[in-house]
Amino acid sequence: MPWCERCSQFRESDVVSEAGECPGCGSVIVTKRKSPWRFRVMVALTTVYLSYRLVQGIMWLSHHA
Ligand SMILES: [Zn+2]
Known part of the structure; x- marks a missing residue:
């Protein structure tokens, strides 16, 4: 209390x-409690990384199709 x-x-x-x-x-x-900005930054970075990997995968597929 x-x-x-x-x-x-x-x-x-x-x-x-x-x-x-x-x-x-x-x-x-x-x-x-303040907003967990570290967590948000981590999520943002993970999203960027995954998008990058996705683009890489699409590029790979388009080159090897
Ligand atoms: Zn008071």
């Missing part, structure tokens, strides 16, 4: 706003 320093109270997770703010004083008490 998130603890609000300013109110010196525990706040239920379901009353904490979407931005992680305390309903009593509005200070941010829950640090939301």
Whole structure:
């Protein structure tokens, strides 16, 4: 359960706003996880690599058909 320093109270997770703010004083008490950009970069690189391999495969097929 998130603890609000300013109110010196525990706040239920379901009353904490979407931005992680305390309903009593509005200070941010829950640090939301940042978007996993490393994962997105990995997915993007994998997609690029697979596209490259696909193009290579198509080129190979067109040359050996
Ligand atoms: Zn508060």
